[in-house]
Amino acid sequence: MKKKKKRKIKDPLRFAVGVAFLALIVMLLVFLIAAISGCFRSKPNPSVEEPVSSVEPTLPPTPSPSPTPEPSWEEQRLADIEHYVRAYGNCPNEAAIEARMATMAIDPEAKMVAFTFDDGPRTGITNEVLDICEENGVRATFFIKGDNIASHEEELMRMLSLGCEIGNHTWEHTNIEEIPASEIREAIGSVNEAIESRFGYTIRLFRPPYIKYGDKGSETRNTLVALMEEWNMAIVNHTRSTHDTYASYTAERIYNRGVMETDELGKKLDGSIILCHDKQQKTVDAFRKIVPELLSRGYQFVTVSELLHYSKDGFHAGWIYSSAN
Numbered sequence: 001m002k003k004k005k006k007r008k009i010k011d012p013l014r015f016a017v018g019v020a021f022l023a024l025i026v027m028l029l030v031f032l033i034a035a036i037s038g039c040f041r042s043k044p045n046p047s048v049e050e051p052v053s054s055v056e057p058t059l060p061p062t063p064s065p066s067p068t069p070e071p072s073w074e075e076q077r078l079a080d081i082e083h084y085v086r087a088y089g090n091c092p093n094e095a096a097i098e099a100r101m102a103t104m105a106i107d108p109e110a111k112m113v114a115f116t117f118d119d120g121p122r123t124g125i126t127n128e129v130l131d132i133c134e135e136n137g138v139r140a141t142f143f144i145k146g147d148n149i150a151s152h153e154e155e156l157m158r159m160l161s162l163g164c165e166i167g168n169h170t171w172e173h174t175n176i177e178e179i180p181a182s183e184i185r186e187a188i189g190s191v192n193e194a195i196e197s198r199f200g201y202t203i204r205l206f207r208p209p210y211i212k213y214g215d216k217g218s219e220t221r222n223t224l225v226a227l228m229e230e231w232n233m234a235i236v237n238h239t240r241s242t243h244d245t246y247a248s249y250t251a252e253r254i255y256n257r258g259v260m261e262t263d264e265l266g267k268k269l270d271g272s273i274i275l276c277h278d279k280q281q282k283t284v285d286a287f288r289k290i291v292p293e294l295l296s297r298g299y300q301f302v303t304v305s306e307l308l309h310y311s312k313d314g315f316h317a318g319w320i321y322s323s324a325n
């Protein structure tokens with residue numbers, strides 16, 4: 001009995017140990033099965049959630065570009081001119097607008113010359129230059145000073161309505177070599193902004209007063225070129241100066257020097273940029289003779305931008321042009 005009793009006490013203990021051992025084995029097996037099944041679980045693991053993006057679902061792709069192609073430079077040029085013909089051209093009817101627009105045509109194969117007038121607008125003088133442009137259906141480029149804008153809006157509107165080009169000649173005729181490079185942005189940018197805000201017109205050309213734009217590699221030049229690139233503008237020098245500001249140059253001499261001499265001596269007039277100033281009467285008198293003469297010789301009077309866009313090189317922001325190649 002004692003033995004039995006002892007056995008009875010001993011057996012449950014062994015039984016419990018056995019159960020515990022078995023339980024441990026089962027747990028190990030379960031763990032092993034779980035681990036193995038985890039290894040072969042198909043990916044991606046559905047128990048792992050994709051990170052939730054805080055960004056709104058992306059919009060459907062933008063529709064394919066409109067079938068209408070971008071206007072060419074020439075189409076855009078004509079559209080811009082027509083806008084100003086309608087806005088400022090004093091054209092009484094559609095026929096008058098059409099007649100004005102007909103004078104804007106350019107033959108890329110024919111000879112071209114770009115006359116430029118600096119330092120204006122000047123009361124009286126600038127309007128006389130514009131009269132000559134209007135009477136002959138020709139265009140020119142005016143490098144204006146910013147401090148002339150407010151008092152000469154009429155002339156500026158008339159330039160635009162005749163397809164002429166407005167260029168930048170700084171606000172107050174600043175020699176940019178004589179100011180800190182940090183001030184160049186304001187000297188030029190102020191003119192761009194004034195013309196843009198008043199007329200919605202974007203200036204593309206800069207002519208440095210005194211034709212001073214810093215030596216290559218200088219801080220002035222580097223700053224200027226960087227600004228031109230930023231504003232999509234080019235720097236315009238000239239092929240030939242008429243020297244019309246020299247006291248000794250009469251209208252006749254300007255006519256000869258600026259034009260006839262060049263053409264008759266076989267020098268390059270086609271593709272050239274001619275420097276004049278719309279601030280004295282003799283320049284007007286010379287221009288009045290020059291225009292019909294050169295028209296009869298087959299030249300087209302175009303703006304500097306037109307000249308550059310039709311040249312082999314084309315227009316490039318930051319470039320310095322003395323003529324069109």
Ligand SMILES: [Zn+2]
Pocket residue numbers: 118119169173209210
């Ligand atoms: Zn000047």
